Structures are given as C-alpha cells and as structure tokens.
Amino acid sequence: MNQISHLQRRTGTYESIFHSPKVTSTTSSSSSSAKKTYIVQTEHDLMPMSFSTPDIWHQSLLDSVSDGPTKRTIIYTYSTVLHGFSTSLTATEAESLRLNPGVLAVLPEKVYHPDTTRTPHFLGLDSAGGLLPRSKEGSDVIIGVLDTGIWPESRSFNDDGLGPIPSKWKGSCVTGKNFNASSCNSKLIGAQFFSSGYEAQYGPIDETKESRSPRDDDGHGTHTSSTAGGAPVDNAALFGYARGVALGMATRARIAAYKVCWIKGCTSSDILAAMDKAVLDGVDILSLSLSAPPSPFNEDTTAIGAFGAVQHGVLVSCAAGNTGPLPYTVRNVAPWIMTVGASSIDRDFPSYAVLGNGNQYMAQSLYDGKPLPSRPTVSLVYAGNVSNSVDGGVYCLGGTLDSTKVAGKVVLCQNGNTTALQKGLAVRASGGVGVILAGVEEDGSQLQAEAHFLPTVTVSSKNGDEILRYILSNPRPRVTIMTGRTRVGVRPSPVIASFSSRGPNSITPQILKPDVIAPGLNILAAWSGNSGPTGMVEDKRRVDFNIISGTSMSCPHVSGLAALLKGAHPNWSPAAIKSALMTTSNSTYPNGQPLLDSATGKPSSPLVHGAGHVVPQKALNPGLVYDITADDYLNFLCGIGYTEQQIAVVARRRFTCRKGVVGGGLNYPSFLVQFPVQGSGQKRVNLTRTVTNVGDSPSMYSVYVSLPHPVKAVVSPQVLDFRREGEMMSYFVTFTSSSLPLGTSKFGYLEWCDGEHRVRSPIVFIWV
Structure with a gap:
C-alpha cells in the first residue's frame, strides 16, 4: 500500500501556465557550422568614415566573416539602448566577429519565459x-x-x-x-x-x-x-x-x-x-x-x-x-x-474539504462548476486503490484511473509528475467529481489559488496522511468540498509569497x-x-x-x-x-x-x-532621495572589477574609471555590508551616501541607526540641515564588528527623520 508520508516534494511553487522562468542558451552545439542567433554590439565611434550609415557598416562587418556562399542577413538593427545588430552566425563566424576592433561584444541569444x-x-x-x-x-x-x-x-x-x-x-x-x-x-x-x-x-x-x-x-x-x-x-x-x-x-x-x-x-x-x-x-x-x-x-x-x-x-x-x-x-x-518581489493582499479564496469524521482542511481554490453537497456525503477514494497503473496510479496521471471505481467520487491524489490542474482533468475524464491533492509543501504555496476544473483542495503531506488513515480505517469514507467564497480583510497582510x-x-x-x-x-x-x-x-x-x-x-x-x-x-x-x-x-x-x-x-x-x-x-513625498547618475553606475562597475572593455559593453562607450572607487560605493537607497571573516580584531567598512532634498525647505533631518549585535556604527554628520529644495548633502558611515561564522547574515536599518518624513534604508550585514 502506498503511503502519503512519502509524497513527492513539490518541485516548483508557481504552477500556472507561466512556470518559474527558465532560460535557454542557444550557444551549446557540437558543430561549429550550426547557425545560432547572436547580438553584435558595435562601438559607434569607431565606425569608419567610408560608411555613410551604421546599417551599411554592420552589413560590411557581417559580410567580412561569412564562411559560406549565402549572404548573412541582419535581423534587427539597434540604435538607442545599444548600438549594433542581431544576426544568425556559426560559432566560427561569431568568434571572428569578436576580433574586429569595432565590435564590443557578440552575445548569444537567450530565450526567456514570462x-x-x-x-x-x-x-x-x-x-x-x-x-x-x-x-x-x-x-x-x-x-x-x-x-x-x-x-x-x-x-x-x-x-x-x-x-x-x-x-x-x-x-x-x-x-x-x-x-x-x-x-x-x-x-x-x-x-x-x-x-x-x-x-x-x-x-x-x-x-x-x-x-x-x-x-x-x-x-x-x-x-x-x-x-x-x-x-x-x-x-x-x-x-x-x-x-x-x-x-x-x-x-x-x-x-x-x-x-x-x-x-x-x-x-x-x-x-x-x-x-x-x-x-x-x-x-x-x-x-x-x-x-x-x-x-x-x-x-x-x-x-x-x-x-x-x-x-x-x-x-x-x-x-x-x-x-x-x-x-x-x-x-x-x-x-x-x-x-x-511578490506579496499577498488582504483577500483570499478559501475552499474546504470536510470529511465524514468532521475534520476540515482549508486551501485556496477557484471553481465555477456544479457544487458538491453541503454535507460530507460524497464517496472518497485514494488514487492508489483505484488505479490501473502500478507506477503512476497515486499521481492521478491521465489514463491511469479506473473509471468504474472513480465515477461520482472525490479522489485523493499524490502531488508530483503533473500539475494540480492536470490531475483535475484526469479525475474528471474518469468521472470523478473532486480532488484532494496531498503532499504540497507547508511553505505558503497553498495560498495560491488556481482555476480548477473540479472542486479541489490542496493539503500538506501531514494532512494527507490523516486523510489516508481516514480512508483506510472507514468502510464508507465520505467527504465534501465547499468552494465559491471570497474573503477580504485577511490578516496578517501582506506576507511574502x-x-x-x-x-x-x-x-x-x-x-x-x-x-x-x-x-x-x-x-x-x-x-x-x-x-x-x-x-x-x-x-x-x-x-x-x-x-x-x-x-x-x-x-x-x-x-x-x-x-x-x-x-x-x-x-x-x-x-x-x-x-x-x-x-x-x-x-x-x-x-x-x-x-x-x-x-x-x-x-x-x-x-x-x-x-x-x-x-x-x-x-x-519622500523628503529625501538617493539619486544616481549613469556615470555613478559605471564607477560602481569599476569598483567591483569590471574591465574597461566590459564597462564599454554596458555603457555603449568608453569610460574612464574614477580613481579610488571601491565596491559597495554606489549611492544606493539600501545598504549591504560585507565583513571579512579572516583576520583578528574588529572589522571595519566605510560607506558614503548622498541625499537630495525633495521636500520642505528649510528642513533638518536627524539620523537613527538600528543595529544587530555585535555591529556598531558611527554616522557623520548626525544632522543634515537643508536650506533649499534640490540641495544635496553627503554623510559617512563606519560600520565595525567582530567576526562571526562564515555566511552569517544580520539586519538593521538607517533612518533620517525630520518629524514628518522617515527616510529608511535597510541594512544587511553578511560575514564573507
């Protein structure tokens, strides 16, 4: 007898038509002659004077590396968010194109999914x-x-x-x-x-x-x-x-x-x-x-x-x-x-499975068909007992259920191999009238509602065990599934999905x-x-x-x-x-x-x-903002080790790094502080931020910092006194801490307040 305690762990938390997005690289090929799509980024300032337009130059670049009789065509020309074109190339042609001094990058096509x-x-x-x-x-x-x-x-x-x-x-x-x-x-x-x-x-x-x-x-x-x-x-x-x-x-x-x-x-x-x-x-x-x-x-x-x-x-x-x-x-x-990222709101769509013994299990569900009786009078069966398949029966796979044993009944299915929606279709095709899906992680994923084909409730492995025990111990197990409700004012909300x-x-x-x-x-x-x-x-x-x-x-x-x-x-x-x-x-x-x-x-x-x-x-009306220019972003890339060539790919132009820039120096509205684990004594990290007054003037902001043990901080100055709108002022923060185990993370925040505005930045401390 299959036991639901061994129900397969859920492999993905987003089971709708748009699964967790995957990305497919098109560069993997054992043959250098296979053509793939590439995005070719050019350095516009290096276009030779002999070409009157970028399009002509791009075609010339493409023609110069063609290793076959067929002329390569340009798929798109890009002129605004970057300069360049996309085209189909062999791996050999792509490598040759990379060597051209006017080419910044040759990037392989990727495929996204919503x-x-x-x-x-x-x-x-x-x-x-x-x-x-x-x-x-x-x-x-x-x-x-x-x-x-x-x-x-x-x-x-x-x-x-x-x-x-x-x-x-x-x-x-x-x-x-x-x-x-x-x-x-x-x-x-x-x-x-x-x-x-x-x-x-x-x-x-x-x-x-x-x-x-x-x-x-x-x-x-x-x-x-x-x-x-x-x-x-x-x-x-x-x-x-x-x-x-x-x-x-x-x-x-x-x-x-x-x-x-x-x-x-x-x-x-x-x-x-x-x-x-x-x-x-x-x-x-x-x-x-x-x-x-x-x-x-x-x-x-x-x-x-x-x-x-x-x-x-x-x-x-x-x-x-x-x-x-x-x-x-x-x-x-x-x-x-x-x-x-994603969170909930204060509304949900509860559905309830009520067993003949009075036990009740809640989940989220959207169903618009014929309702089941209000009392638990419908027969309940376990998929493992009504299947004509040795391997896939517990999963309610299509074609595995015996319709003579399923018709008119609610089926307890094991999570895995197919989605809940596909299981509902399989049960419906066999004449079943409802589904209880067991084995869904107790991780909040059951908060997600789907437009089911039958009355459906999803439960955890633990609750699935309880339902299976009820089925096995009762000669006439009964159930009903109640759907069709919208509930607002749910607390707490929001919670992170x-x-x-x-x-x-x-x-x-x-x-x-x-x-x-x-x-x-x-x-x-x-x-x-x-x-x-x-x-x-x-x-x-x-x-x-x-x-x-x-x-x-x-x-x-x-x-x-x-x-x-x-x-x-x-x-x-x-x-x-x-x-x-x-x-x-x-x-x-x-x-x-x-x-x-x-x-x-x-x-x-x-x-x-x-x-x-x-x-x-x-x-x-945030009071203060952390503004960032394009050059600020590029200097940040300098500080974390990007080369001049790599930065040019992002910037679409050559950029000279400002001396003394170090990683983490970007004027970002949040902080992430990395303390090294190695070495003895106090670890120290210095950061600078600049805020712009977009609120009242004059205005005076005082700083407050909430820190976890054993972190300490010194902020200078501790008061920012703005005299006009648009005025910019910088402050400096020195964070110190003793060592903690590798990978430890702790949290705090830094807040500027003038009595009306609270300008709060989260701080993450990680020991690396």
Whole structure:
C-alpha cells in the first residue's frame, strides 16, 4: 500500500501556465557550422568614415566573416539602448566577429519565459487626496509593457475621459492578424510585435495557433498591462470571485504594448529590439514581467538595454523571478533596474474539504462548476486503490484511473509528475467529481489559488496522511468540498509569497535585491479572449478577467506606481523615483511586528523583501532621495572589477574609471555590508551616501541607526540641515564588528527623520 508520508516534494511553487522562468542558451552545439542567433554590439565611434550609415557598416562587418556562399542577413538593427545588430552566425563566424576592433561584444541569444479589484484599495490609492490628484493619475505618462501582447477589446483599455495622446509619443499601432489600427485608442496608444529573432530560431509562427500581430492569445500581457494602467471596470470578477471595480495602478496612464513573447518563449534579440523601439517611441516606464537566471551585466542583454533606457530617463521595472524560497534566486539584479518581489493582499479564496469524521482542511481554490453537497456525503477514494497503473496510479496521471471505481467520487491524489490542474482533468475524464491533492509543501504555496476544473483542495503531506488513515480505517469514507467564497480583510497582510525569488544577489552581492515587494499573489486583472483561465489547451472556458500569481503580477504594480510618481514629479530621474518607492516602503505591520514570509511562517528579512512593501502615498513625498547618475553606475562597475572593455559593453562607450572607487560605493537607497571573516580584531567598512532634498525647505533631518549585535556604527554628520529644495548633502558611515561564522547574515536599518518624513534604508550585514 502506498503511503502519503512519502509524497513527492513539490518541485516548483508557481504552477500556472507561466512556470518559474527558465532560460535557454542557444550557444551549446557540437558543430561549429550550426547557425545560432547572436547580438553584435558595435562601438559607434569607431565606425569608419567610408560608411555613410551604421546599417551599411554592420552589413560590411557581417559580410567580412561569412564562411559560406549565402549572404548573412541582419535581423534587427539597434540604435538607442545599444548600438549594433542581431544576426544568425556559426560559432566560427561569431568568434571572428569578436576580433574586429569595432565590435564590443557578440552575445548569444537567450530565450526567456514570462514569470485588479482590491490592490488599489489595499495600497491606499482610493483614499481622498494624495497621490492620484497630484499625479493627474499619470495621464501624460506612457507605460511600455513588453510581454505576450494585448487584448484590445478588454474594457480595461477603454479611453473614456482621456484627452489627446501626449505629443511626445512617436510610436505606432501595427496591424496584423486580428489586429487593426482601430484596435488602438487614447488609452492603448501603441501596439507592436517583434518576432524576427523568434522566427530565426524556431521558424515561421504557426498562425493557426497564435496571432502574428500584437494580439495577446495567451493572457499574460493583457493581465500585466491592465494591472499597470488599466481603466476602471465595474463589476469585474472571475467566476464571481473578487467581484468589484477593477482598475490599474495608474488608471489614466497610456499603455504601449510590445509583444515579444510567443508560444516557445521570448528571445533576447526581440526583447532588445522592443526596448530600443520603446525608448525611441517616447515611453516613460518600461515594464518587463520576464526574467532569466542572472549573468554578468556585460553578458546580460536585458541589463544592457535597461542601462540604455535609464540613460534616456526611462525607469525599468522587472520581475524578481518565481524561483523562491531558495536563497540566491533573485533575477534582474542590475542596480539600475527596479527589481520587484511578490506579496499577498488582504483577500483570499478559501475552499474546504470536510470529511465524514468532521475534520476540515482549508486551501485556496477557484471553481465555477456544479457544487458538491453541503454535507460530507460524497464517496472518497485514494488514487492508489483505484488505479490501473502500478507506477503512476497515486499521481492521478491521465489514463491511469479506473473509471468504474472513480465515477461520482472525490479522489485523493499524490502531488508530483503533473500539475494540480492536470490531475483535475484526469479525475474528471474518469468521472470523478473532486480532488484532494496531498503532499504540497507547508511553505505558503497553498495560498495560491488556481482555476480548477473540479472542486479541489490542496493539503500538506501531514494532512494527507490523516486523510489516508481516514480512508483506510472507514468502510464508507465520505467527504465534501465547499468552494465559491471570497474573503477580504485577511490578516496578517501582506506576507511574502513563497515563490518570490530571494537574495543574496549572486552577481553583485554589494547591492541588495529585490528592491521592494508588491502584490503578486492571486491578482485579478484583464485576460485574453483566446485563452482559458488556466492557459491550458484543454481549457475551453473564456473569461474577461483572471486571477493568477507571480512576480509577473507584482512588477506591473510598481510600474504603474512609478507612472503615478512620474506624473507628479516629471523631472525626477528613474533613480529618484526608485529611491522614493524604496525608502518609504513598510517592513513591518501597523503593530510594529515584522512582515512574515509565507515560506517559513516566520519574520521576513531584507534578503526576501528588500526595502519592504510599497506605500504609494508616502512615496509621493519622500523628503529625501538617493539619486544616481549613469556615470555613478559605471564607477560602481569599476569598483567591483569590471574591465574597461566590459564597462564599454554596458555603457555603449568608453569610460574612464574614477580613481579610488571601491565596491559597495554606489549611492544606493539600501545598504549591504560585507565583513571579512579572516583576520583578528574588529572589522571595519566605510560607506558614503548622498541625499537630495525633495521636500520642505528649510528642513533638518536627524539620523537613527538600528543595529544587530555585535555591529556598531558611527554616522557623520548626525544632522543634515537643508536650506533649499534640490540641495544635496553627503554623510559617512563606519560600520565595525567582530567576526562571526562564515555566511552569517544580520539586519538593521538607517533612518533620517525630520518629524514628518522617515527616510529608511535597510541594512544587511553578511560575514564573507
């Protein structure tokens, strides 16, 4: 007899159509003659005078390394966020091209995969006064969303009450299959698609399966776009759940959709082309709910493109990834990127399995079909006892269940091998009427709701053992599953979602990532009319709104909030907006207790939540900001050992490092202090920060530092006396500590306060 105590541990915490993002390198090949896509970055200043345009020079470079009779063609030319082109090359050709003095880098293509009615209220955006009026709700701000496209018919993209399109907009509404120029309006002001890199790798798009146009056949892009800037929609819901007024963070911001993701993924050459075009088009915010395992910034095309965007004044907001709760999993870690982790809100969707013995088990579930009886009168069976398969029976795999033993019953299935949704399909195909899925980690992952095909409850291995014992000890085990509830006012909230990727930062450990957390668990937003709520081919249900989870959902929340801040402070730099959101975030609940991590049920830390949970109203008036210029970022790269060539790849130009710069010296709104373990005596780390007064003047700020044992700190000066708005002042911090065991981490914070503003920076101490 199979025992549920041996249920397989869950391999991923994000089981929806968008699994934890993977990245595939296209460089691995045993044959040097196999062609792959590469992004070739050129040094524009070294273009010979004999070439009248970069395009001609690029083609000449390409022709010079072609080792076959067929002329190589350029897929994209990049001119804004970087200079260069993408093309298909053999490994030999790529290596030859790297040797050209005008070429900075030849980077292999990577393939990325994509990682509301309540959140505005939860974030305080519906309160009187404050951020929305000051920002004009972002009406002049343009949010560029790089994703799976957009469903323009969604009510979230109506342009009622919006004025003319901002004059700075230079983009277009590209027509294609099922997408006309009339699909755009004063809300959805632009829609374009980028598929050349994808098609170079995978061949022509199958238009019987997806639209070769900006149309979103998947739903993910529509969901993220409406979260960032969707217009108000009355009576929005999924299957009656979460009913209310759905609206994005910046309800009057303009949306520009850039479709870069297709059935098999999103290629970096297409993503880079979209970023390049978006900045040229005039977007103010770029929102990318995409991620991949991090790599050095000179090899990371998203980081390179984001640096170019920031140089043009465009804030880039990215998902932190869905590979938590393990450490060192955070993605999109470049310091010039806003990296967003995921948290819950004060709403959930409880479902209950009630056994005949009175025991009750709760989980999260979304189900719209025929309900089961209100009393536990339905027969309950264990999959291992009703299977015609020796190997896969306990997992409720498709085709393994005996319909004569399953019909009309609820089935207890073991977690593993397939998703909960696929198990539901298998049970339904065999005539079953409900599913209890046992073996889900007790790590908060059961807080995630999915649009199940049958009444479903997920339980831990321990609770699964209890249910199995009930089945084995009772000649007529009975159960019912009750669904269909929406509960608000859930406490505590927010808690950090278990799937949200965590630090430390594996590329630049001197920079704390993620930067902030925002709502990303069970988020309601608009959806595609070509996809069911699960995104599965078998799901023929169609909905206007869907509830899904991931840092893909938290990223556009911050993108929309950044748009509101940009509307209120049009002259603020991306770094200033980022600083305002970080230093005003909450790392505690109103009662002063620390935020909780659902993966452990224990207090979270800055390695998990960064600066904390965003608080939009406070971010409007942060008092002080930590501003950063492009040269500051480059000097930081100098200080951590990047070579002149590597920095040129990021900067798109040669850069001379400032003498004396050391790692950790970036003017970042958070601190990460590394104490060496080796040696005896006190360890000492000196850091400098500069703050800019964006609040009242005159104003006087005093410092307070909260430190863990045995760390001590000296801050100089301890008072900052500002006489005018825009004035900048520096302060110096010396941290000292005795040695602790290797890998030990402790936490504190540094806060400047003038009686009205509290400008708080988290501090992480790590002994390395």
